[in-house]
Amino acid sequence: MMEKKKVVIIDDEANIRELNRHLLLDNFTDVDVVGEADCVDDAVKVIELTQPDIVLLDIEIKGGTGFHVLQRLRPYSFKLIFITAFNQFAIKAIKFSALDYILKPVNEFEFVEAISNALKRIDEANDEAQVDNFIAHYGKDEQRKKMVLRTSDSMHIIEINDIMYCKSDNSYTTFYIKDQKEIVVSKGIKEYAELLEEYRFIRPHQSYLVSLDYIQRIDKSDGGFIILNNGKEIPVSSRRKQSLLQLLDQL
Known part of the structure; x- marks a missing residue:
């Protein structure tokens, strides 16, 4: 027993x-x-x-x-x-x-x-x-901006500043971390969008969450793309394009 x-x-x-x-x-x-x-x-x-x-x-x-x-x-x-x-x-x-x-x-x-x-x-x-x-x-300790990501087989403690972008795949979210391989967690991107909004993250498309710190430029052709400083292209949805441009103009 x-x-x-x-x-x-x-x-x-x-x-x-x-x-x-x-x-x-x-x-x-x-x-x-x-x-x-x-x-x-x-x-x-x-x-x-x-x-x-x-x-x-x-x-x-x-x-x-x-x-x-x-x-x-x-x-x-x-x-x-x-x-x-x-x-x-x-x-x-x-x-x-x-x-x-x-x-x-x-x-x-x-x-x-x-x-x-x-x-x-x-x-x-x-x-x-x-x-x-x-x-x-x-306790709002500004010296420790970290996030814990729990996958099916391990736990990762990462610096929020090292998160370049996140991509949604239905109920899964993939984190793309600077100088590291991606981490896949079994939670939707909406929860992370709410958590990271105060850390300079934006949601240019329903499937993506992007750190402003890694944006190099915006390409306005073909509907619009964000170009990250590693060359990655992130699509911008038409309904979010204008608000995104206004936000970037304010930076």
């Missing part, structure tokens, strides 16, 4: 802890909730005592934050899933770091998906590098 995976729930709302516990027990026969806590000190104690495989961790808890819990437990070996009420900065930071999260109010489908992902990754290296990146983005 396979040993059950151990889960700890850290949240300062008792009703959320209860809901998460019921969702786990109703949807996963191979997990066991071995502990709960609502504050930093108790969270550290219960995690050290139970050595869980997965921790559901609220960002804002009594006595501090989930980050304080993680700092006191390093190095840790569990899979981490953040629980958070909608917070634009937190969600962006989590996505930049390719971490799993559950948004309050909890949606059962999203909950099951996050737990399933964590269970699949139990044997992978832990999430410390991703958490470091999350904290840097959440």
Whole structure:
């Protein structure tokens, strides 16, 4: 008989802890909730005592934050899933770091998906590098503009400034990185367009996302193309052409 995976729930709302516990027990026969806590000190104690495989961790808890819990437990070996009420900065930071999260109010489908992902990754290296990146983005550390890209078989931590452009292929996005081979991730380009818009990225075509830093010129013939400094031609859609030209004129 396979040993059950151990889960700890850290949240300062008792009703959320209860809901998460019921969702786990109703949807996963191979997990066991071995502990709960609502504050930093108790969270550290219960995690050290139970050595869980997965921790559901609220960002804002009594006595501090989930980050304080993680700092006191390093190095840790569990899979981490953040629980958070909608917070634009937190969600962006989590996505930049390719971490799993559950948004309050909890949606059962999203909950099951996050737990399933964590269970699949139990044997992978832990999430410390991703958490470091999350904290840097959440704290708006301007010295650390990095992004975590998780593929089917590995994890890449890249400098945002090294991303030349991205290309969409339905539900997949290929990142073309300066001086590196491309990286293919199983997420649509729309999510990355929203994440990277504040880092001088534009979307000249529904299938492309381009860094302004690598644009050499615009060729207005044949409907319009962006020419990157490596010679790559990126098409410009007719409906985006005028706004793109106006944007480049302002630079």
